[in-house]
Amino acid sequence: MKTYETVMKLALERGFYFPSCEIYSDALAGFWEYGPTGTKIKNNFIELWRRELLRRDDMIEIDGSQIMSRSVFVASGHLDNFTDPILKCKNCGSTFRADRYITEKTGKDVPELLSGNEIDKLVNQYNLKCASCKGTFHESSRFNMMFKVEIGPSKEEAYLRPETCQTIFVDFSRIFKTMRGRLPLAVAQVGKSFRNEIAPRQSLLRLREFYQAEIEVFCNPNRLNDLPKFEQVKDTRLTLFIDNSARDISAQEAVEQGLLPNKLVAYYMSLLAMFYSRTGLSMERTRFRKLSDDEKAFYASTAFDFEVETSNGWLELVACNYRSDYDLSKHAAISKQNLNVIDPSNNTKVLPHIFELSMGIDRSIYSILEHSYYEDLESDRVVLKLVPQIAPILVGIFPLVTKDGLREKAQEIHAMLKLDYPVFYDESGSIGRRYRRLEEVGAPFALTIDNQTMNDDTVTIRYRDSMKQERIKVSDIAKVLDTIIKSK
RNA sequence: GCGACGGUCGUCCAGUUUGGUCUAGGACAUCAGAUUGCCAAUCUGGUAACCCGGGUUCAAAUCCCGGCCGUCGCACCA
Numbered sequence: 001m002k003t004y005e006t007v008m009k010l011a012l013e014r015g016f017y018f019p020s021c022e023i024y025s026d027a028l029a030g031f032w033e034y035g036p037t038g039t040k041i042k043n044n045f046i047e048l049w050r051r052e053l054l055r056r057d058d059m060i061e062i063d064g065s066q067i068m069s070r071s072v073f074v075a076s077g078h079l080d081n082f083t084d085p086i087l088k089c090k091n092c093g094s095t096f097r098a099d100r101y102i103t104e105k106t107g108k109d110v111p112e113l114l115s116g117n118e119i120d121k122l123v124n125q126y127n128l129k130c131a132s133c134k135g136t137f138h139e140s141s142r143f144n145m146m147f148k149v150e151i152g153p154s155k156e157e158a159y160l161r162p163e164t165c166q167t168i169f170v171d172f173s174r175i176f177k178t179m180r181g182r183l184p185l186a187v188a189q190v191g192k193s194f195r196n197e198i199a200p201r202q203s204l205l206r207l208r209e210f211y212q213a214e215i216e217v218f219c220n221p222n223r224l225n226d227l228p229k230f231e232q233v234k235d236t237r238l239t240l241f242i243d244n245s246a247r248d249i250s251a252q253e254a255v256e257q258g259l260l261p262n263k264l265v266a267y268y269m270s271l272l273a274m275f276y277s278r279t280g281l282s283m284e285r286t287r288f289r290k291l292s293d294d295e296k297a298f299y300a301s302t303a304f305d306f307e308v309e310t311s312n313g314w315l316e317l318v319a320c321n322y323r324s325d326y327d328l329s330k331h332a333a334i335s336k337q338n339l340n341v342i343d344p345s346n347n348t349k350v351l352p353h354i355f356e357l358s359m360g361i362d363r364s365i366y367s368i369l370e371h372s373y374y375e376d377l378e379s380d381r382v383v384l385k386l387v388p389q390i391a392p393i394l395v396g397i398f399p400l401v402t403k404d405g406l407r408e409k410a411q412e413i414h415a416m417l418k419l420d421y422p423v424f425y426d427e428s429g430s431i432g433r434r435y436r437r438l439e440e441v442g443a444p445f446a447l448t449i450d451n452q453t454m455n456d457d458t459v460t461i462r463y464r465d466s467m468k469q470e471r472i473k474v475s476d477i478a479k480v481l482d483t484i485i486k487s488k
Numbered sequence: 489g490c491g492a493c494g495g496u497c498g499u500c501c502a503g504u505u506u507g508g509u510c511u512a513g514g515a516c517a518u519c520a521g522a523u524u525g526c527c528a529a530u531c532u533g534g535u536a537a538c539c540c541g542g543g544u545u546c547a548a549a550u551c552c553c554g555g556c557c558g559u560c561g562c563a564c565c566a
Contacts, residue, residue, distance in 0.1 A: 432527030
């Protein structure tokens with residue numbers, strides 16, 4: 001059974017990921033490290049993302065700061081909207097989201113942005129008590145999910161970014177000019193974001209410090225259906241989950257039937273689906289779920305979550321948000337910069353709208369591991385069926401025995417390949433044991449150097465999933481590996 | 489953040505009820521040597537742990553208190 005526990009166990013045993021600072025007893029929840037194997041998988045995932053999304057669509061990529069000034073988050077709305085009013089019980093310490101709690105108890109609609117004084121007044125007026133123990137509340141306070149940092153000796157107020165996209169927004173003007181941009185322009189970034197989660201849980205699934213890969217598509221809102229390259233993806237099958245029912249539909253039909261608002265949104269959602277299908281996720285266990293109004297982020301006008309089914313239920317991997325001009329208009333207003341650009345197709349000035357694909361990398365890695373985990377009961381083995389592009393090791397190189405010159409021959413082949421391919425040399429233990437160890441970390445191939453190698457310069461290549469073996473020439477190894485890696 | 493339960497080698501578990509025999513044991517994994525040589529073979533030897541801090545006691549893995557972490561439930565999830 002592929003469960004969270006079995007994947008977690010493998011991750012700990014094989015160095016995929018593990019808790020941060022674990023040798024100290026005051027290690028904090030919500031922080032995890034990628035070990036050597038996990039780092040390779042993560043890097044491979046990001047490289048595949050670059051290949052299948054950025055290069056395919058000629059996107060540009062930046063790498064921005066993680067600490068950003070206060071004004072950025074005034075403009076983005078995070079200082080207001082990212083802050084929850086909290087009621088804390090004096091007696092048992094239970095905390096409640098103040099606005100929702102008051103609404104729930106009194107039936108009154110309470111705006112989220114109510115001041116602390118007004119909240120305390122309502123609490124007194126209705127004589128609200130703690131739901132757990134009937135205790136009285138402290139004065140209401142605010143909890144901000146952003147990590148605040150102090151810069152320099154004057155302790156200038158700044159924040160760790162809670163989403164990577166803000167750097168793309170604030171850099172937009174310069175990027176557009178220096179890169180001779182034209183709408184639609186997709187700008188991508190991979191990096192860390194930070195959120196002070198109240199209850200981080202389940203290792204990579206809810207972290208306080210986590211990786212995002214975000215793509216922000218700047219577009220002319222009047223030309224969302226003027227997108228010739230949509231032709232390339234119009235037949236892509238998408239699973240749309242709307243109003244509690246799933247439908248499998250082509251990108252073109254989805255636009256025609258109004259399930260997706262326009263070609264631009266459909267185009268990028270199609271690219272995203274194509275990318276994930278290459279990571280080894282089981283696509284029949286994924287869907288784009290349309291968010292209802294009360295689920296949407298405060299900046300989104302249309303929102304789909306790309307979700308994957310795991311042993312814990314459906315998990316959000318990617319937020320696909322049509323953010324309209326929310327971000328650029330706010331940044332333009334607060335920074336007093338003009339962020340309009342010219343659309344040369346009709347020489348009009350526009351403030352671009354933004355459609356974003358905001359991917360959670362850590363969750364994606366976990367989901368790929370879980371979907372790849374396979375217990376082969378017949379052969380009594382655990383196999384991680386990672387695709388070659390994601391696997392931390394592409395091929396293991398094993399001398400069948402260490403005598404008769406086989407060790408030296410194997411080391412020679414290893415040296416020949418190691419600069420160009422992720423290979424792994426191993427001569428310890430029986431050959432079967434080495435195969436087992438290799439497939440447990442998802443390596444799809446093994447090359448075995450045997451006595452015949454010494455006579456005719458061929459090796460066996462063993463396929464992880466079928467356990468079948470073939471002989472290939474040593475001089476052909478690179479060609480065979482290239483074919484595998486570069487397969488479409 | 490609240491509540492319940494839990495935390496012992498890399499992993500899984502025994503030991504805690506009833507403090508002493510625990511100098512903490514086993515299995516798997518791992519390392520070295522021997523032997524074998526195409527699917528986790530065998531033998532020998534080794535490395536390796538009581539979450540942290542305080543308390544009770546002649547004596548603490550074991551009892552008590554606090555912290556941290558984990559699982560689950562509630563709440564939260566921009």
